[in-house]
Amino acid sequence: MQPREHWSTRLSFVMAAVGSAVGLGNLWRFPATCAANGGGAFLLPYFIALASVGIPLLILEFSLGHRMQHAAPAAIERIRPTFSWVGWWAVLMGFIIVSFYTVVMAWCLEYVVYSFFPEALELWRTDAAGFFEDKVLTIDKELQGGAGEMVWPLVGCLAICWGIIFLLIFKGVKQVGKVVLVTVPLPIVLVVVLFIRGITLPNALEGLQTYLQPDFELLKEPSVWLAAYGQIFFTLSLGFGVMVAYASYLDRETDITNNAFLTGLINCGFSFFTGFAVFSVLGFLATIPGNEKALEQAGGGLAFIAYPTALARLPGAHVFSVLFFITLLTLGIDSAFSIVEAITASLMEKFNLSRYLAL
Numbered sequence: 001m002q003p004r005e006h007w008s009t010r011l012s013f014v015m016a017a018v019g020s021a022v023g024l025g026n027l028w029r030f031p032a033t034c035a036a037n038g039g040g041a042f043l044l045p046y047f048i049a050l051a052s053v054g055i056p057l058l059i060l061e062f063s064l065g066h067r068m069q070h071a072a073p074a075a076i077e078r079i080r081p082t083f084s085w086v087g088w089w090a091v092l093m094g095f096i097i098v099s100f101y102t103v104v105m106a107w108c109l110e111y112v113v114y115s116f117f118p119e120a121l122e123l124w125r126t127d128a129a130g131f132f133e134d135k136v137l138t139i140d141k142e143l144q145g146g147a148g149e150m151v152w153p154l155v156g157c158l159a160i161c162w163g164i165i166f167l168l169i170f171k172g173v174k175q176v177g178k179v180v181l182v183t184v185p186l187p188i189v190l191v192v193v194l195f196i197r198g199i200t201l202p203n204a205l206e207g208l209q210t211y212l213q214p215d216f217e218l219l220k221e222p223s224v225w226l227a228a229y230g231q232i233f234f235t236l237s238l239g240f241g242v243m244v245a246y247a248s249y250l251d252r253e254t255d256i257t258n259n260a261f262l263t264g265l266i267n268c269g270f271s272f273f274t275g276f277a278v279f280s281v282l283g284f285l286a287t288i289p290g291n292e293k294a295l296e297q298a299g300g301g302l303a304f305i306a307y308p309t310a311l312a313r314l315p316g317a318h319v320f321s322v323l324f325f326i327t328l329l330t331l332g333i334d335s336a337f338s339i340v341e342a343i344t345a346s347l348m349e350k351f352n353l354s355r356y357l358a359l
Contacts, residue, residue, distance in 0.1 A: 004069055004248075004249070005172045005173045005174065005249050006173070006249050006250070006251055007173055007174070007177055007249050007250060007251075008174050008177050009177065010254070010255075010259070011181075012173075012174075012176075012177025012178075012180065012181070013177070013246065013247075013249070013250060013254075013259065014259055014262050014263065015177070015180040015181060015184045016173075016176055016177060016180045016246055016334075016338065017243060017246055017259065017263040018180075018184055018262075018263055018266050018267060019180045019183060019184045019334030019335070019338065020237045020242050020243070020246065020334060020335055020338035020339075021235060021236050021237055021263055021264075021266075021267035021335075022184070022187070022235075022266075022267050022270050022271075022331060022334065022335075023101075023235070023237075023331050023332060023334065023335035024101070024104060024303075024328060024331050024332050024335070025231075025234055025235055026235060026267070026270055026271045026274055026331065027191070027274045027277075027278065027303070027327065027328060027331060028278065028302040028303045029231070029234070029235075030231060030235065030271040030272075030274065030275065031211060031271075031274060031275035031278045031279060031302075032302060033227055033231055034046070034211065034275060035210055035211050035275075035279070036227075037218060037223075037224040037227045037228070038214060038215045038216065038218035038219060038224055039210070039211060039212055039213045039214050039215055040211075040212040040213060040214035041214035041215055041216045041218060041219055042218075042224065042227075042228065043272070044219065045219065045224060045225045045228035045229075046228045046231065046232070046268070047268070048228070049225075049228045049229045049231070049232040050232055050264055050268055053229060053232060053233075054232040054233075054236050054238070054264050054268075055260050055261060055264045057236075057238050058236060058238070058243060058260035058263055058264055059256060059257055059260040061238065061243035061244045061247065062243055062244075062247040062250075062256045062259060062260055063247070063256050064076075064244050064247070065243065065244035065245060065246065065247030065248035065250070066247045066248065066250045066254060066256060068248065069248050070248055070349055071087070071091075071241060071244060071245040071248055071342060071345035071346040071348075071349055072086075072087035072088075072090050072091060072241035072244040072245065072342065072346065073087030073088045073091060073241075073346050073349070073350065074087070074346070074349045074350070075087065075244055075248065087241060087244075087346070088346070090239055090240055090241040090244075090342075091240075091241050091342060091343050091346050093239065093240055094240040094241055094242065094339040094342055094343060095339075095343055097240065097339060098336050098339040098340060098343075101332060101335060101336050101339070102158060102161050102162060102165070102332075102336055103154075103158060104328075104332060105157075105158075105161045105328075105329055105332040105333065105336060106154055106157035106158040106160075106161050107136060107154070107157075107304060108303075108325045108326075108328040108329040108332065109157040109160060109161060109325075109329060110136055110153060110154060110157045111136075111304070111308070111321070111325040112321075112322055112325045112326060112329065114135075115317075115318055115321035115322045115325065116318060116322075120135075121312045121317050121318070121321070122312070123135070124308040124309055124311070124312035124321075125309065125312040125313055128304070128305045128306070128308045128309040128312075129301065129305045131308075132301075132304045132305055136151075136154065136304070137151065137154075138151050161333075161336075164333060165333070165336055165337045165340055166359060168333070168337050169337050169340060169341055169344070169359070170355060170356060170359055171355075172355060173246075173249045173341075176337070176341065180334060183330050183333055183334050184334060186330050187327045187330045187331045188270065190323050190324075190326065190327040190330075191270075191273065191274055191277050191327060193323060194277040194281070194320070194323060194324060194327065195273070195276050195277040195280070197314070197320060198276070198277050198278075198280030198281045198284070199276070199280045201280060201281065201283070201284035201314075202284055202287055203283040203284050203286060203287045204280035204281075204283045204284060205283065206283045206286070207279040207280050207281070207282045207283020207284065207286070208276060208279055208280055208283065210279055210282075210283070211275045211276070211278075211279035212275075232268075235267060235268070235271060236263070236264060236267060237335070237338065237339075240339060240342060241342040241343075241346065242338045242339055242341070242342045244342070245341055245342040245345040245346070246338065246341070246342075248345065278302065278307075281307060281310045281311075282294050282302075282306060282310070284310055285306060285309060285310040288309070288310075288313065291306075291309060294306055294309075294310075303328060307324060308321065311324060340359075344358045344359055345358075
């Protein structure tokens with residue numbers, strides 16, 4: 001068995017846990033979910049979900065990893081051997097999610113590159129949806145079946161993203177602790193910049209009204225409460241084995257409860273703040289002919305269709321486009337390598353592998 005690694009400081013652990021929780025979903029999933037489920041009224045079930053499920057389960061996962069000093073499969077096996085499959089199921093779910101997550105990161109990286117080309121920005125202005133489907137995804141609308149052709153620029157970006165993840169974690173959690181001191185504050189700073197720019201745009205207040213205007217009638221709908229609880233599970237990385245693995249690297253003398261409260265509150269506070277940066281820009285987008293329903297359609301196409309359309313029309317479009325997609329990329333990196341760390345730790349313990357071989 002390999003010697004157990006440990007975080008160098010408590011701050012490193014908290015920053016890593018926050019980095020895992022704060023991800024792509026904070027910047028586009030939460031604001032859209034909030035606006036679609038009661039606006040400001042959605043915050044009530046959201047924070048009830050945080051208090052009743054989010055923080056208690058964070059405490060549970062932190063405690064499990066800390067007490068057993070193992071990743072999820074081995075930690076659960078030490079409690080009851082016949083249930084070790086529960087930990088492996090969490091690892092499998094994490095593998096599925098990170099496989100998709102890295103593809104989204106590759107899209108972000110490709111958009112960072114395209115941000116430097118005036119031709120791409122002009123296409124974002126006129127047909128951002130077509131650009132995403134035809135230029136980035138290269139969807140063959142006549143394809144009736146099969147896998148189609150490889151999209152080599154996207155493959156290259158995906159390889160770079162996986163390479164970055166490997167380089168960030170292959171030396172262990174002490175290196176991760178140093179990395180998160182940069183990768184966690186950076187997107188927060190960038191979102192603040194986007195927020196300042198967003199609220200200075202025409203019609204920004206109307207966008208914020210769409211985001212925050214409470215519709216308390218919707219609180220009677222069970223789907224709104226399910227959305228709130230689902231968002232909490234998703235945003236706090238609960239059930240993926242990540243928090244168990246991270247907590248297994250804690251020293252014996254650690255304040256688990258305070259760490260869980262810090263992680264949950266910082267993550268959810270950041271989610272709430274990103275809504276101001278997003279909907280101020282969407283309010284501006286709604287003033288552009290042909291995009292009048294932008295505020296109603298904020299959702300899956302927000303990051304790669306709606307936002308690029310708005311950014312391409314701003315003075316200094318290159319700068320703000322790069323800032324936005326680097327923000328998305330850095331948000332994705334922390335979450336992605338935290339899931340890979342949970343998978344790696346599980347394989348190291350099960351098969352007594354070195355970190356390099358497990359990766």
